Amino acid sequence: MAKVLKENYSNVNILDEQVKKLMKLGYKFTGQRKTIFEALLSEHRLFDAESLFINAKNLDPNIGIATVYRTLELFSKLKLICKIDIGTEKSMYMLAGDCSVETSVYMVCTNCKKIITNNDCLKNAIKIRLKENAEKNILGNCNLKIDNFQVVFKGLCDDCQ
Numbered sequence: 001m002a003k004v005l006k007e008n009y010s011n012v013n014i015l016d017e018q019v020k021k022l023m024k025l026g027y028k029f030t031g032q033r034k035t036i037f038e039a040l041l042s043e044h045r046l047f048d049a050e051s052l053f054i055n056a057k058n059l060d061p062n063i064g065i066a067t068v069y070r071t072l073e074l075f076s077k078l079k080l081i082c083k084i085d086i087g088t089e090k091s092m093y094m095l096a097g098d099c100s101v102e103t104s105v106y107m108v109c110t111n112c113k114k115i116i117t118n119n120d121c122l123k124n125a126i127k128i129r130l131k132e133n134a135e136k137n138i139l140g141n142c143n144l145k146i147d148n149f150q151v152v153f154k155g156l157c158d159d160c161q
Contacts, residue, residue: 015041018080025078035060036071040081040095046117048090086115086152104150109157116157126151 015037019029039055040047053068072093076083084092086106092115094104105123107116116122138144 021080022078027074027078032060032063032067033071035063036068037075040075040093046084046092046094046115048092050090052093084150087154088113105153106150107153107155107157109160110154111156111160114157114159122153 015034018037019034022029022033036052036056039052039059042055043052049065049068049072052072053063053065056063056068072081072083075081076093080095082094082104084094084104084106086092086108088108094117104117105126107122108114109116134149
């Protein structure tokens with residue numbers, strides 16, 4: 001029970017922060033955007049537009065798939081969520097707090113299509129050296145500053161090996 005209350009409180013805080021950010025940037029927080037954001041908060045770490053649409057439709061039967069796609073594009077543009085290309089035909093998304101500040105490491109199983117996100121073993125193996133070297137070399141050689149980046153591995157998960 002305490003975990004549920006804590007999770008709900010956390011979701012309220014996240015929603016409140018994102019509403020403030022959206023409005024500060026000059027956008028309205030419409031009822032449909034609120035519904036989509038509430039559905040987004042109920043998703044697992046990584047989600048696609050179709051699963052978000054199903055959750056949003058359960059909250060508001062009048063919501064359309066086009067509205068979900070437009071809202072995802074807007075939220076992605078405003079960095080409220082992160083759009084992730086993991087080499088599949090579908091774009092995947094995460095809440096910005098989960099992916100905007102750090103290096104994100106993904107593994108896509110080529111057999112069952114399972115997506116493993118930010119596995120500690122993968123992160124520890126490559127993240128520190130890769131980020132330090134990439135930042136130093138890119139900043140030094142290309143005069144670009146890296147905020148974050150994504151690494152996608154493809155192979156077989158534990159279940160498919």
